Amino acid sequence: MAEQQPLSRAAVLDRRERSRRDEQLRRSLPYPRSAWRRWALRLIFMVPGFILVALGVPGLLGEGSPNAELLARATSFEWDRADSLWLSLLYPHISTGIAVAIAPLGAAGLAIAGVVAAGFLLQGVVQILAQRAVSISFGTALMVALAATPLFFFLVNENLAAFLAITFFGLALADIQRFVTWGNTGSGFRAGLLLAAAALSDSSGIVLLVIALVAAPFLRSGRWTTRGLRAANTLVLAFPALGTLTTVVLLNVAFFRVLWPVDADGLWASIPERAGQLGALYTETPLTAVLLASPVLVAVLIAIITRRATVALVAVAAFALIQSGFVLGLVSTGAAGTIYLVVTLLAITLLPAGRSVIQNALLTVVAVGQLALGWVIALDRVIVVDWLRVVSEATLAALGV
Template sequence: MTVLPTGAAPIHTESTVLPRVAPRQPRVRLDAFPRKASNRWLLRLALAAPFVIIALIEHFSSGLTSGTTVNQDLLARVEQIDWTRADVSWVGSLYPPIGTVLASLIPGGTLGLGIAGAVVAGPFLQQMIEVMHQRRFPRIKATAFFIALAVNPLFAYTVTTNFEAFLGIAFFGVGAINMFRFIVNRNTQAGFRAGLLFMVSALSSTSGLVYIAVAGVTAPLLTLARRGQRGARASNILVILFPTLSTFVTVFFLQLVFLHRPFAVLTTQFTYDPTRWALFPQLVTTLNGFLILAPMLSGWALALLVRRPGAILISTFLFVALIFGYVFDLIPLNAAGNTFLIMTMMGIAILPAATTRRATTLITIVAGAQIIIAWAAAYNRPVVLDWMGSLTHALGWN
């Protein structure tokens, strides 16, 4: 028996040092793109510039369209508002307040709103590029999705003639990206950002209500990072919807107290037109209907390719909600491309990081099909076709 001297350290015959465990790597990168802030702003300006040019051409070309644009309707509504009032009924008449107030503050009429839409388009498109970079999209795949989303007449028409709708789409798009990071990647900060962005979207455009309703229904369908945690799905939904719900509940309460009509702000926005139900049979009987339906079918294809069947329900709920938004006049008749833009943007927002080469190739083919769908839909929408013809005439191309 060996006796150790007093104070001597014990002798270890085996190493007691535990092996170092490598930290868990995040599923996606969160670095900004481009890395330098100055380069990001240059990219945003470069992306906004083409739409500024289009807005200028629209303004200086007489008789650009045979009908009124949504921006013209917005300005006409703003002119009828009595800005000397500040009662509860007056506040309700401002809805959507962000879009209405901005339209009253932006100078230059339809030209100012067109340029404002272009200014929003720059940061929005940069965010779309950034999320594809973070998800490690191959260059050809990212290029195909970017062209499908932004390089088509539907996008340019919405940006320059429908400021309210594009504002709602842009805020919802960035909010959807943050919702995905929150639920799937366990990024709590992104969850709070998503909630605030969804609230701003709902307050920017009447169609924003449609998007938020779909976000609340589809959020539980995303792959949950906090598996095994009781109440995780319900808490996720509460985080992303709380800012919007609290805002509207406050307005409803004030209108109940002072007007005895809690939903007055909504009843002034919903205009039911039974003739719009004719759109449903047209979805399967006409070419224009198929082109409206096609983005949802593309969403189904993407969901199957990335092995996320729950995303099929997301695409379906979103499409059905947009159609009902059209029926109840939340989407104006002279709008175009809302369904296509939202569906394409959601595809970018929820697609996971690159997997196999075969899947990447098939996803790129689907994105290429979206490009064809966008241009075909533009040529089948009279308001967009008239707008395109006026632009080419102003440029002397016909």
């Protein structure tokens, strides 16, 4: 029998390239594979939110709800005007447009829009976990930690603008993962458009855009030998949002001699007040401050378990950016749980799969602890506690108790 000739270096490299492309294709496919299963999964995730709408919970918080403010803006526009200043005042355009379209349905309509967004977000998270081959136990714990908290459902039902920004951010993370790790160009363009949509849904979306750009270089790329790859990836992701916002700014400068059609002096004057509020939070209510920063502490613990310092670095950067966004007026006090949800989404995207059964077990325990932490954070926020009281009263009334 003739001896088998060893493969040449070129043949070995070609085989590795084919294997890499096959893996790239497999990881880039949607999950579940069939469209009807994806829609079924989204509808299943929407069920709890629709139950809350059916109970009549939306709108019971009154004027204290961010959705009430959004509805007030949507119904206050003078539709007989057609000047460009009026159009520029529509920002954030996406959430305002949705509110205008469904204003006759009131708070329930905005809540339904949030529930639909939640279905798409959670299906996208399942897709990320499947494509990253995360263990079932750890992936399930992460999903529950993200969605089974009052923080999640509060934003879904009572703050459409902020939740849309988080939804587009979360969906963008799925495409960023495929783009950076597996070189899927189409995913990169979709991620850029989704980040632009986040920035046009709420002012906090601008902060989330920056967080995504900070996190993207820390993903493991399948093309490390390509020079300048990180800068190119960041440009692809940032271009749609930065192009859109720059266009709006240039139009405002050209027609109105202002960067943005808002009271800039009042905005800058309020920065010291918001900085004082944040400082008082850390000095006068240390427990609340610890709870606010606790998702980052969990991320640090996970980074130690997985030996991935980048997870901790990105979590710390996200925390600092969201705090800065609050001081600058980009993140509102009604966006309760933004830090928790964003850090959890980043963990889902950045965390490596456990290398052993013990490591996966530890990560699962930490994710369950994250869920408990989410409930403690929710019970420390007055607006969320008020919303939980409304939910309990509506539930008891529906049961006839």
